Amino acid sequence: MAEYTFNVEMACSGCSNAVNRALGRLEGVENIDISLEKQTVVVKTELPREKVLETIKKTGKTVKDE
Amino acid sequence: MAEYTFNVEMACSGCSNAVNRALGRLEGVENIDISLEKQTVVVKTELPREKVLETIKKTGKTVKDE
Numbered sequence: 047m048a049e050y051t052f053n054v055e056m057a058c059s060g061c062s063n064a065v066n067r068a069l070g071r072l073e074g075v076e077n078i079d080i081s082l083e084k085q086t087v088v089v090k091t092e093l094p095r096e097k098v099l100e101t102i103k104k105t106g107k108t109v110k111d112e
Numbered sequence: 113m114a115e116y117t118f119n120v121e122m123a124c125s126g127c128s129n130a131v132n133r134a135l136g137r138l139e140g141v142e143n144i145d146i147s148l149e150k151q152t153v154v155v156k157t158e159l160p161r162e163k164v165l166e167t168i169k170k171t172g173k174t175v176k177d178e
Contacts, residue, residue: 060123061130064172104170106130 047076050095052087052102053110056080061107068105069098085110113142116161118153118168119176122146127173134171135164151176 056062062082069078069089075098077090089098102109122128128148135144135155141164143156155164168175 055126057126058124060121061126064127064130066172067174068170068172101170104134104167105172106132106134107126108133 047090047092048095049088049090050098052089052099052112053085054087054102055108055110056082056085058082065102065105065107068101072098072101113156113158114161115154115156116164118155118165118178119151120153120168121174121176122148122151124148131168131171131173134167138164138167 054065059082062080065087066078066080069075074093075089075091079088091098099112120131125148128146131153132144132146135141140159141155141157145154157164165178
C-alpha cells in the first residue's frame with residue numbers, strides 16, 4: 047500500500063467533489079483525502095501512481111508538478 | 113455529425129473548464145458549448161452519444177437525466 051500526493055487545481059467544492067467521486071470509482075483505492083485549501087489530493091492505494099494520476103487527469107483538472 | 117445536450121452539475125468556472133478540457137481531448141469532437149448558467153454541455157461530434165457521456169462522467173461531475 048502506498049500514499050501518493052498530487053497538487054490539483056480545484057476552485058470550489060464542486061471541483062473537489064468531482065475529483066473525489068472519480069477516484070472513488072477506482073478499484074484498489076483505500077483512502078482519499080482532498081484539501082481544497084491546500085489544493086492537494088492524497089490517495090492511499092495498491093494501484094501504481096500512474097493509474098491514479100491518469101484518473102485525476104480525466105476529470106479535466108490541472109495537476110501541477112506531476 | 114450529431115449534436116448532443118447533457119445536463120451537468122457545474123458549480124463554478126473551474127468545474128465547467130474541467131469538463132471542457134476533458135471533452136477537448138476526445139478525438140472526433142467538432143464543437144463544445146458549455147453554459148454554467150444553464151448547466152448544459154452541448155457537443156457536436158461524430159462519436160456515439162454513449163462515448164461522450166462516459167467522458168463527461170469520468171470528470172466526476174453529475175449528469176442529470178442522462
